[in-house]
Amino acid sequence: MFQIIRNKTVLWSIFLLMFGSHYGKEPGDDKVSPAAKVTVYKDPTKSVTDRVEDLLSRMTLEEKIGQMTQVDRQFLERDSDIATRYLGSLLSGGGSTPDENRPQSWADMYDRYQKIALSSRLGIPILYGIDAVHGHNNVVGATIFPHNIGLGCADDPDLVEEVSRITALEVAGTGIDWTFAPCIAVPRDERWGRTYEGYGESPDIVARLGKAAVRGFQSGKLGSPGNILACAKHFIGDGGTKWGTGRNGKADRGDTQISEEELRAIHLPGYLSAIEAGVGSIMASYNQWNGTYCHASKYLLTDLLKEELGFEGFVVSDWEGIDQIPGDYKADIITAINAGIDMVMVPGAVPFGGESYTRFIELLKEAVEEGSIPRSRIDDAVRRILKIKFRMGLFENPFTDRSLTEKIGSKEHRAVARQAVRQSLVLLKNNNGLLPLSKNMERILVSGKNADDLGNQCGGWTISWQGESGSVTEGTTILEGIREVVSPATEVLFSRDGFGAKDADVAIVVVGETPYAEWEGDKADLTLDNEDRETLRRVKSAGIPLVVIIVSGRPLIIESEIDDWDALIAAWLPGTEGQGVADVLFGDYNPTGRLSMSWPRSMSQIPINVGDEKYDPLFEYGFGLSY
Ligand code: BGC
Ligand code: BGC
Numbered sequence: 001m002f003q004i005i006r007n008k009t010v011l012w013s014i015f016l017l018m019f020g021s022h023y024g025k026e027p028g029d030d031k032v033s034p035a036a037k038v039t040v041y042k043d044p045t046k047s048v049t050d051r052v053e054d055l056l057s058r059m060t061l062e063e064k065i066g067q068m069t070q071v072d073r074q075f076l077e078r079d080s081d082i083a084t085r086y087l088g089s090l091l092s093g094g095g096s097t098p099d100e101n102r103p104q105s106w107a108d109m110y111d112r113y114q115k116i117a118l119s120s121r122l123g124i125p126i127l128y129g130i131d132a133v134h135g136h137n138n139v140v141g142a143t144i145f146p147h148n149i150g151l152g153c154a155d156d157p158d159l160v161e162e163v164s165r166i167t168a169l170e171v172a173g174t175g176i177d178w179t180f181a182p183c184i185a186v187p188r189d190e191r192w193g194r195t196y197e198g199y200g201e202s203p204d205i206v207a208r209l210g211k212a213a214v215r216g217f218q219s220g221k222l223g224s225p226g227n228i229l230a231c232a233k234h235f236i237g238d239g240g241t242k243w244g245t246g247r248n249g250k251a252d253r254g255d256t257q258i259s260e261e262e263l264r265a266i267h268l269p270g271y272l273s274a275i276e277a278g279v280g281s282i283m284a285s286y287n288q289w290n291g292t293y294c295h296a297s298k299y300l301l302t303d304l305l306k307e308e309l310g311f312e313g314f315v316v317s318d319w320e321g322i323d324q325i326p327g328d329y330k331a332d333i334i335t336a337i338n339a340g341i342d343m344v345m346v347p348g349a350v351p352f353g354g355e356s357y358t359r360f361i362e363l364l365k366e367a368v369e370e371g372s373i374p375r376s377r378i379d380d381a382v383r384r385i386l387k388i389k390f391r392m393g394l395f396e397n398p399f400t401d402r403s404l405t406e407k408i409g410s411k412e413h414r415a416v417a418r419q420a421v422r423q424s425l426v427l428l429k430n431n432n433g434l435l436p437l438s439k440n441m442e443r444i445l446v447s448g449k450n451a452d453d454l455g456n457q458c459g460g461w462t463i464s465w466q467g468e469s470g471s472v473t474e475g476t477t478i479l480e481g482i483r484e485v486v487s488p489a490t491e492v493l494f495s496r497d498g499f500g501a502k503d504a505d506v507a508i509v510v511v512g513e514t515p516y517a518e519w520e521g522d523k524a525d526l527t528l529d530n531e532d533r534e535t536l537r538r539v540k541s542a543g544i545p546l547v548v549i550i551v552s553g554r555p556l557i558i559e560s561e562i563d564d565w566d567a568l569i570a571a572w573l574p575g576t577e578g579q580g581v582a583d584v585l586f587g588d589y590n591p592t593g594r595l596s597m598s599w600p601r602s603m604s605q606i607p608i609n610v611g612d613e614k615y616d617p618l619f620e621y622g623f624g625l626s627y
Pocket of ligand 1: 092093094131180233318319518
């Protein structure tokens with residue numbers, strides 16, 4: 001049957017090709033210019049506004065609702081739902097990867113989904129989103145850059161723009177159109193597990209670097225080759241939640257209990273500058289502001305963001321973000337869409353107790369038909385989404401640019417990441433000018449659980465959602481980096497637990513955190529763990545000079561140990577290019593990083609932020625030594 005239809009289509013096409021210019025003409029048609037015969041929305045010579053209005057006028061309610069629906073690919077019940085449910089967007093959540101996690105397979109997967117989308121009645125391409133938050137971090141073999149906290153300490157907008165430009169190239173190399181980045185949270189409490197996703201605790205650093213990131217992803221202008229859509233997140237106040245009000249009684253997804261004045265002063269500037277840079281999408285935040293969920297707030301999403309700030313892109317909800325609004329699912333949908341959410345990240349996680357996208361579609365349709373959501377609100381949402389798709393050139397270039405696929409993880413890209421690592425390190429202590437070390441020492445001992453662990457130095461949002469210890473992808477550990485830069489005559493010993501320090505000239509001990517993301521990283525205790533303390537004690541007892549490197553997503557509490565250390569570097573979560581750390585250790589780069597976050601002395605000081613009335617951190621905001 002399908003065969004016959006297909007053959008009929010072929011015959012019809014041949015017929016049109018042969019007789020098309022005369023077939024079906026009405027009297028007077030000859031006076032119309034040939035261009036007017038092309039369907040307006042398919043015609044790239046037409047203005048985006050004309051194309052959007054033309055397409056919108058052809059769409060049924062189901063097709064419009066489909067555009068507003070975003071599903072994680074792993075929860076697609078059938079791939080054909082992309083066409084039959086008119087889905088407007090797919091995403092890969094953290095770790096939602098094709099079976100074979102290689103750039104090529106990602107590109108093949110993307111093209112396959114896109115082909116299905118294009119086979120629908122109106123042939124509207126999907127927009128595919130992913131968390132490329134420090135490089136294209138779900139993809140094995142991609143270049144992994146330092147997490148934002150490190151880039152905040154580098155505080156170099158040109159660097160951030162370049163990092164984002166390269167991330168965009170790698171994302172585009174797998175076909176993907178859209179990154180849920182930059183995260184322009186302003187983390188005000190180090191206990192929050194997402195602290196490392198923000199550039200720093202002050203709004204001006206976040207505004208400066210967030211703008212640069214948007215420029216890098218979108219190449220200044222949507223639709224230029226190799227660029228992707230950016231998404232500033234999470235609107236608004238995600239970094240300001242009060243400890244104890246969040247998930248599991250901690251910080252993440254909690255309540256930001258501050259005045260409107262403070263909300264605007266601290267958490268809004270990043271959005272002003274992202275919008276100025278032309279950011280095409282913004283993600284709503286899980287947190288509440290004084291008891292109201294951002295996802296439910298018409299005041300925040302519509303009055304403030306769209307009307308007062310004039311944001312013309314679209315607002316996407318966070319993963320099951322509307323589900324947490326009080327009331328049943330249908331009520332959640334009505335509240336969220338009326339508040340100003342344009343696209344809903346459903347994402348369809350039924351196996352994990354989430355709502356199915358078919359139910360979402362059904363309930364949204366019901367709500368519109370019964371008048372609980374005005375049709376004008378639906379049209380506004382779809383207009384915003386379609387406008388971005390047209391501006392991105394998706395209708396003209398829906399498939400992967402394969403020339404970019406092979407450049408994923410290339411030497412040139414990794415060189416930029418290595419430079420980013422060098423610039424992000426902060427030298428906090430350097431007694432008697434111990435650093436930089438000579439490359440010609442006889443014997444160096446390297447120790448600590450984070451010295452030779454690629455997964456640990458990459459942190460969360462790497463290959464999987466929470467991240468993982470071990471060799472999760474391709475890259476160079478800090479130990480390997482050290483071995484690369486020292487002279488061939490130098491012996492580099494590695495002992496994870498710090499035994500055997502006696503015979504070495506110097507010890508480099510790399511301690512800190514292991515990977516986490518979101519609420520799983522919320523921690524009431526940020527002191528060093530027992531393994532780190534034991535390793536440090538062992539090395540210290542050998543009586544040789546001791547350099548400590550902390551690999552972590554935030555400042556850790558070290559006041560009772562630091563006096564034992566001769567030198568200290570905060571390396572944050574540097575990513576795959578461990579040589580960047582070695583470059584600083586051995587003087588190929590004179591450190592320039594400065595703290596973008598106050599370094600507390602004790603847990604009881606947290607939250608602590610620059611500008612506080614009583615301000616007595618271990619290291620002040622802006623602190624950092626050079627050689
Ligand atoms: C996070 C977002 C992320 C989304 C998709 C959510 O849990 O809060 O930052 O973009 O998942 O992975
Ligand atoms: C996904 C993440 C998402 C999280 C939220 C995970 O399963 O992989 O992307 O942010 O769920 O709960």
